[in-house]
Structures are given as C-alpha cells and as structure tokens.
Amino acid sequence: MARLNGPGFERRASGLLVVFAVAFVGLLARQAHIQFVDGAAHRRAVEMRMVRRLELPARRGRFLDRAGREIARSTEAYQLYVFPVRFRETNRIDALHDLAVALFPERVDWLDEEPTSTRAEILAARLRRFLGAWENRADVARAIANAPVSAIDLDGATLAERWGSFLYPRGELVLPPTHLLRRRLLDCLVILAQEPELATREAVANRLDDASTIGEALGLDDRAIARAVEDEYAELEWLAGETDGLDVDAFLYRLFDREEDDRARLVRAIESVIDDRICLARHGTHDLAELSSEQQAELARELGLPGSDDDALWRELLRARSAVAEGEGVEPELQGLLALFADVGDREALGRSPRFERRALARALGLWSSDPLEIERAVGRRVRAEPGYDEADYLSFARKWSRIRHFKGGQAWRLGSGWSFETADRVWRAFGLGRAGFEVHAGWRRQYWRDEEGFSTLLIGRQSSENEITGGLEAALGAAERRARADREDLRKSDPAAAASRAARDLPRRGRLPPASPSRRRRLGDDGREPVAAARPGRASLHRPRPAARGRGPARSGRGGHRLEPRRGRLRDRHRHRGDRHPRLVRRGPGRARVALLAPAHRAGPRPGFRQPPAARGRAGVRGGDGETSGAPGARRGSPLLGSLVAVLGSGLAAGFGGQDLHRRGHARGRGLDPDRVVHDTDKGDVDLHQALVKSSNEYFRDQRHLLGEGVLFDWFESFGLFQPTPHLVSRRDGGWRSRAARGDGSTLNSVIGQGSISTTPLEIADMMATLARRGHRVAPRIVLSGPGSEETAPAGVERPISESTWRRLSAAMEEVAEHYGHDAARAVGLAGKTGTADGFLGTRWAIHNQAWFAGVFPVSAPRYAFAMTSLRTRQRGKFLVPFCVELARITNG
C-alpha cells in the first residue's frame, strides 16, 4: 500500500518500462542481424524456392578419354513438378458446371447432383458429372452464352440465396457467399474464354461492363463453348490413355480440388480432397481432427463402418477406392478413368495424409506413439542400427519423410520423373499446367563409369505478375513443338508413306488423342508468344537454320514495336553475306515486339570482310557494360566487365599489335591506334592500355571503341570466339548483340552472362582466352568427341594472328590482375586473367553486378589451359573467383 502510493511506485513503473525498452531494443538488434547480416542468405533461400526454373539439358553426348574409352554418358531425365499453392483450376468442365449451378440452379438436372454418402458414390457421382457436362454441353453452353451479364453481377448475398439449396453435399461448389463467389465465376469465364486478352479476372470484368450477354462479353457463341468442353473431355480421355502407369495423383487433385483459401495449404487441401469423400463437410469441416471422437464415431456409423475410431474412416477410403476401381457403380466407358483413380489412393493420395502416414509408420516401427519426433528418432535408430548403414541414405529418407509430413505450400510436388522431353511437353501442355503452377524441371543425369550420378540445373523460366509463365519455359516447349512439326514435314517430303502412317496413328481416337487440342495450340503457339531460341542443341533439326519470321505476319505493335522494322533491316543487312542464315526475329509476349539475333550455329571459316552499314554506324552503338555511345539513348550503367572485354578483343588487340587490317581500318577512319597512347582524365586517371586493363578503366575502352568503330569490334569478337555457339555443348547459347527489348525477360539467365547489349557465355569467353593464348589461332571447342550426328574431325582453325608483343602486353596485364587478387599463390601457378561483372535477372528486375566472372590462362609462360569461371547471384566481383581459379590451376597442374 505504502509502495503503491509513494514515489517507489514511479520508480518501479519506470523499471518495468525499462525492461520492455531493453527487450524491444534487443529484438530490433536481432532483426537488424537477420536483415542485414544474414539477409543475402535468406534472399537466396527464398529465390531458390521462388524462381520458376526451366532446366534445359546440356546435351553432352559421350565423354571419352584419350584412348577412346567412354568415361561418362548423359541420358535424359525430365521431371514435372507442381507447386500446389499456386495451383489453379483450369478445367473447363468444372468451370461450366460451376457457372451452370450458380446461374441456373433450377436446371441442376443437367448435372447429376444426387446426394451421396460413401466415398465410392461420391467418386462415381463426380465421374458422372464429367459425363453429364459433356452430354449436356450444348444446352449448358447455350444457356451460359445467352445469359445476361447481370447474372454474373449479382452481389454475394443474392448469389448465395440462389445457391442455398445446392450447398454441399448436394452441390459440389462450396464457397462462402462473399466476393470469392464472384471471383470464382469470373475465373470460370476466364477458363471458358480462352482468349489471351481475357486471361485475368479484371479483363473479363471489363468486358462484362460493355456487353449485354456473357457470350457477347466472351466473344463466344454456344458452339464455341461446347467445342471447348469437347476439347476438355477429349483431353481427359487422352490422359486416361496416356498417363497409364504414371503418377496421376496431381491429376486427381486437379480434378477434384477447388481454389484454395487461406487455410488450404497443401496438407489440408489434400486432406479435404480425401475427407469430403467421406462427407466430413456435413459436419462443417474438412479436417477430421476437428471432429470430436463422438462425431467420428457417429460418422463411422453413418458410413456403416466397422469400428468407431477415425482409423476406420481412413480404412474406408481404401476399401471404397478398391470398390470403385473394380467398377462398382460406374459406367463401363469410364473404366479408363477409374484405372487412374485406382492408382491414387494406395500409393499417394492417402499416403500424403500426414496423420495416416504417421500412424501407419508408427505401427510399422512398433511404436505406441505416433508423435513425429518419436517416429523420426525410431527411424534414425533403426537405420543406424542396420548393417551397411549409410548416412546419406538416412538423410535422404529424412528429407523425403519431412516432405510428406510437412507438405507446405512451397514444397515441390513431383508429378513424374524420368520422362522424355516429349512426354513432359505433352503432359505439360495438354493440361495447361503452366497456368496451373506446374513447371518442368529438365535436367541432365550424368552416369559416370564409376556409377556416380549428378543432376544439372541450367535455365530458368519465370512467372509474370499476371500469373503467366513467360520466358524459357514456353519457349522451350514451343520449340519442341516446332521441332516435331518440322520433323513431320521432313518425313512427309522424304517418305510420304511413312508420313501417312504416322498421321493415321496420330488421329484422335478414344483414349489416345493428339497432345494438344487445336484450341490449346492456338493459345500456346499463335498468340504472338513465339518461342525464342533452340532448346536442344545437338538435334539436326535445330542446326538447320530456318527463317523463323517467315509466315508469322507483321510484327505486333506495342512497346518497342515501332523500332522493329529498322532493326530488322539492319540485322538482315548485317547478315546478308551468310546466305541461308537469316537473322532471327523473336517475338515474345503479347503486345511486345522484340528482336534478337542469333549468331550462326556453325561457321566453316572466316567470313568475308564485313563492314557495318553506314546507316547503322554510330547510331546503334555498342552498349557495352561500360557505357554507351552518344546515339544510344537511355542506355544502362556501365561495368568494368564488358569494358575489359571490349578492350581485350577490340581496342587492345586491334590497337595495332599485329592486326594490320585493323590498322588500316583505323586509318580509314582517320585515326591511328597506338597501344602506348595515354588517355587522360579517365575514371582511373591517366592510363595507357596496360593500366586500363589492370584498373578496368571504362572510359579508356570507350575511347578506344570510338576510335575503332563497332563494326570492327564485332568482327574481332567473332574471330576470337565470342557469339559462336558450339553445337553439342551448351544449350541456348544465344549470345550476340541483343536489343534492349530482347533482354527483358530473363531467358538468357544462367547459361548466358552478359550485360547491356552483349551477351556471351563462359565457354565463349574461355574460347576467347584460348584463342588469345594461341596468338590468334582459333580452334572451335570440341569437347564432344562423339555425339549424335557429329564427325570426329577437328574444325578448321581460324587465323587472326597477333604478335608476340601483343600477347606479352596482354598477358602481363592479366598476370598483374591475377597477382593483385591471388597474391603469391597466383604467381606460383602462373595464373593470368581478367575480372569482370555482368547483370543478371532476378525474377522481377535486373540486378546490377550480381554476377561476375574471371577468365584467363595458365601457366602464363606457356599457356596450356584457358578457363572462364562465373559466379551467379553472389553480388561479388570477379576478384572473388580468383582464389578458386588458383586452386583450379593448382589441382590441374598436379
């Protein structure tokens, strides 16, 4: 009492406040540590999960030793992953059904909606619904197409009122009467519309504002809608025949599950798929754990199950599935689909229920408790106790187990693996999996003769903010389709009989249909999203240059579109001498026109003298990393990387160290080139060539570039190996001059580094270094001694000699660079190289200098090895790599 009224209370209250202040300060310090010290690691971890990856294979053929014995061999291994949290329903039959139920509840007889109680009945009812939607497609489509727009503009309460009598379990569409309902209906319209412009809810809603009927808004009549349903049904049938034996759990999930709400992360979503088969929803929940033991017993009794615990419910799922699989209550023509469902429950769907799995495993381990920790400990003990215990096996098991038990939203769900590219492509495209959140992970499994295995990850596609996958993914898959088309065309020309036989085989028939319906092909192929770049080097069809722009119609207008024609003209002019090698015009994404030039896949020898067209000279410019010409408005920031690149290949070499023709060119421009010339007041002070290389002076090289002219630089780039894609080695090596617009989608990430207007690859840089070390004698890399269609002949060398003094100057500068960052160790191994940085695409934006490389040769006194090492997304400079290269050199030198 006395304390409460005296000054002591004030002190005590202040003391309590100080305690809170200290706690908050401590937490803020912890937050600062997480965000600023560990931030990069967290960002990497998130990006690893976030970035949508397309892994394109590097077809490496066989690797042979010097005696011709096989060391390693590559085989294809594609995988399809689904990220369920991003999963989106795109089933047109479901969309049609939901629209019909929402808009025309009185016509529910269109679709079989009898109340069901057992899992088998529900499953059968759902199968009948597919059939019903197909049979009644004409009526339903007509009704929807002619429905007034006001039908979709009803507010939530009105819709809920209309919908009241069709709530679960009588109806299948269970959504709260909120804006979710309207959103779902808009989604249905998006699915039915199939127009690229109507890919979002907003777009559909805007159309609805200006139309009187839904059909008018969607631009579809009832026939078109009915056709869409037929396509969907046909594809389902095709899947039934095609995916026999594959993991189709995800397919079932797609058919049965609805758009998720906040609590429908993966575990619960799957549980709900399972649970609603035993009518948990009648108790207001989809989670068995929420039911009391009395409710569980009651439910078990209602279902007529022996026993009253929830295990009985799970066992009932198994029994019901088996019964349905045997055809109970299902029409004969649906047996194909049943075969699919039969695969699901035993193996995957039921097993993915953490609780059931846990209990089953606990029993198998002889445990009383099904607590996860106990199980894991028991498993660990058991595995460790076994003879031949391998830590790696255990870790692998633990990882798999954790994935099953804690199947959180971001975890990938593998749909299938080991497929051929064509199979993955067909499945991916046939079901619109790109929109549904699936991705293709294509890797390259290396099987070494010592039974080592690895899996390479190469390239990334990405998802736009509109949930559209753009970039490498569609590009690669589209390329596969084009390839197949070209193959068919070749076959038709060379062997009409075989072509006819193949066409007959591909005719649509029950259970086996073409991989994609015409509508899907329209959506994927002809909507202006033309794929870029070849996906699989090593294929003969890929190496046959084809004028990609032929027959594609005029370039789309839109951002950058007005610049397309002049660019196209310049590109054609530049490559006119190449005969059949036309520049490739690439359009990607609706409304955006982009141009990219693919360098020729193969060159037999030095091409004739090339001179930059006068119209382009000084205007297009070389926007290297280090700056921009005066005629390149809005160019990006500079980097030492391409500055030094340009220097080594352009200014440095061309500055007269033996390149007589360049001397002449330089004189032709009225300026002499002098390697000892000092450029004053650069960003690194007064520097000559040596200093500029060592210090990475951007301004020095820009100055030299102005003296030489970009055409000369381009000529030398190619002579020394840049922009020379090497067949059979690395895929998607579409290096070269890239327009500003063309580099906007990140499709060159990972296998192509570069910046500004120049993209190149590590292999090309290594090639360049090797050519330098050979004093200008270039031999195309030929790691693959034996590959499909390749010849075991060494390619002809390309002579662009440089003098010994030139090499001495360059190597001295590179040696100094290596020594500066690698100290005595670099000198000991004779390392010489040049650092550089590049840009990379980070999901949504270009990041400056988050990639780097270091390229060079060793031993510098008598070079035997050239290398280029890159560091991706580390935000480190090239010097970061020097110690690694020193180690590489040390190991290589033995």
Place this chain on the structure above:
Amino acid sequence: MITSFLPRLVILALAGALVAFGLVVQASVSDAMGVDLVTRQLQWCVVAAAAVILLAFVPYSWWVRHAYLVYGGSLFLLALVPVIGVVRNNSRRWLELGVSVQPSELMKFAFIIAMARLLRYRDEGSRAASLLVPGLFFAVPVLMIFAQPDLGTSLLFAPVALAMLFAAGLSVRRTAAILGGGVGFAVIGYAFFLKPYQQARVLSTFFRDRLTDADRLVEGYQLEQALHSVGIGGWWGEGWGAGAQNRMNALPYRHNDFIYSVVCEEWGFVGGLTLVLLMFALLLAIFRVAVATRDPEARLLAVGVGTLIGTQSVVHVGVNLGAVPTTGMTLPFVSAGGTSLLSFAFAIAIVLNLAGRSAFVFASDPVREQMDRLRRLARAR
C-alpha cells in the same frame, strides 16, 4: 468535471494507429491469400470501437468491485472447456455459445482485475506468506489453460502477475528469487511437462544451427519461413503487396501469429521499427496513466494491462525473429482476429477510464487519505 483529455487522446490515437497499420498489412496478406481479411477485420474494428466507447464510461471501480465475480465466472467458463469445448487445431480452447468464445482470453483480464483487487491494500514486501493467495489466483487458471493445451497463453500470466506484484511493493530480492525460480521451473517443465512437439519447438528455436535442412522443414518450418520473410526485407522492404514470401503463401498464419514477419518483409527494418516504436509509445502512455493516477487499484490495473500488451508484443516479435520458441501469439491491435482485437479494446477502455478519472478523483493526497479512511471505516462496520 475535471478530465485529462490529452492522455486519452494519445492512447486512442496510438491504438488507432496500430489498428490502421494492421489493416494495411492485412490488405496485403489478404490479397495474397485470396481471402477478404480486411472487411472482416473492419467489421471487428467497428465492434471494438463500439465496445471502447461503451466500456470507457464504465467506472473501473465497478470492475474492481466485481472482480472476484468476474474472476470466478471466467474460471467457470475455463472449467467448461474440457467438458463442452470445441477442438480446433488439436487444442480444445473454444466454447460455442452462439459465438465462439475463448475463455482464456477473458481470463487474462479477469486475472488482472482480480489481482488489482487483491493487491491494492497489501504491502507485498512485508511477508513471504502474503504471496500465497496471489499465487493461488495465478496457479489455478494457468494450470487450466496449460491443460487445454495453450502453453503460450498460460505463460503470459507469469510476467503480468510478477509485474503487478512488483508494482504493489514486492521487494527486488523476492522478485529476483521468483524470476530465478521461474527459470528453474522452466527447465524442469521442459523436461517433464512439455509434450514432444513442444520440446521440438524449443529445440528448433535455440539450436537451429544444429538442425539439418530436413529437420528445419519438419519442426522449424514456420520459424524458417518467418526468418526468410524478415531476412529479405532489408531497409525498406519489398514494398506493399510485393513480399515474395507473402505472395507465395509460404508462411502459414501470417495474418495473425506471424504478421510482424510480413511487416518486416514488405516494409523492411523501417516498418518494423515504426511498429515497435508505436507499441512502445502506447506502453509509455499506459504507464504514464499508472503514474498519474493515485488510486492503488487503478495503478495496478494500468500496470497489468500495460504489462500484458507489452509482454504479448515482445513474445510475438520474438517468435517472428526466432528469439522465442514458436507459439501462437497475436500482435495486439495489429494481427487479424476479432477475439484478440476485442479483448485489447476492452483493455484500452479500462485504461481510458483510468486516464479520465485519475485527475478528478485522486487529485490530492488529502482526498485520497480521506477516502481511504472512509473505506476502512465502512469495512470495520
């Protein structure tokens, strides 16, 4: 009538700012989750505002007068939970009485009111035996809540009780002894009373570096994702609605138990700092009210409410930053959820009532002494 308008205005403004902050964050989460959290929370805001307006006119002395009744009623509801409670998320915490009621939330404030009533005329520094009754008041509800199980809420009672005892005059030595005993009990409790999954949570928090990646996905999944969310925020964050973790739905329960992670992800360190400063300013205002008033029970009430808000905030932020084992604890006024908002609205209403009456009723010591004397006389008769 003398009123202190400014403190009430400050408290209201700070609480309102926190609620508004929460709504903005929830709008982002809502968009990513595809669920309309904002409308629901706005509805609760209206209800909470009405509750504040109504309850602010109820004299706090009325609550104190009926403290034991409120405490007993809350105990009764707690006792009903094992009998007719509803199981959600593997815990039996709710009663379905037309609307869902979580008796442990009611118990927090009933406990504060009862302790204020109990301690108002006690000198807790005098005898150790005087801790017996408050200890009983503390132990009964805590054990009942712990049995639900709701470890987080039950542990919340300890700092509140200790702060109120300390404010009521418990000596520093005894306070330290109780704290030490608490730590010892925590160690014993960890070994013998916690369930395996609770032990795993503790381990995954304090020994995170020793976990394998697989283990992190098993036991520390939420913590791992929360740290990722916080980690990518940087200084200014990813921007409203642009948090990668948020858009990916990578972090479960981020609209309530992990909302601070979303703040850090989308608003960066600056956003987190702003939120913490707002919360601390609110604590400062509440403790200033405690100091300004002269009535013992009012002081204890303010200290109890302030400690409850402060502790819950610290625990929430600590959980989000991996400094405290993961437990479902909302951030007062910011997290989504009607029960949480309503209960803290009730707390703010009490503090507003305190702030409005302190200058009038207990303006000077003579008045206070006179009233105390009258009370003692009345009790003696």
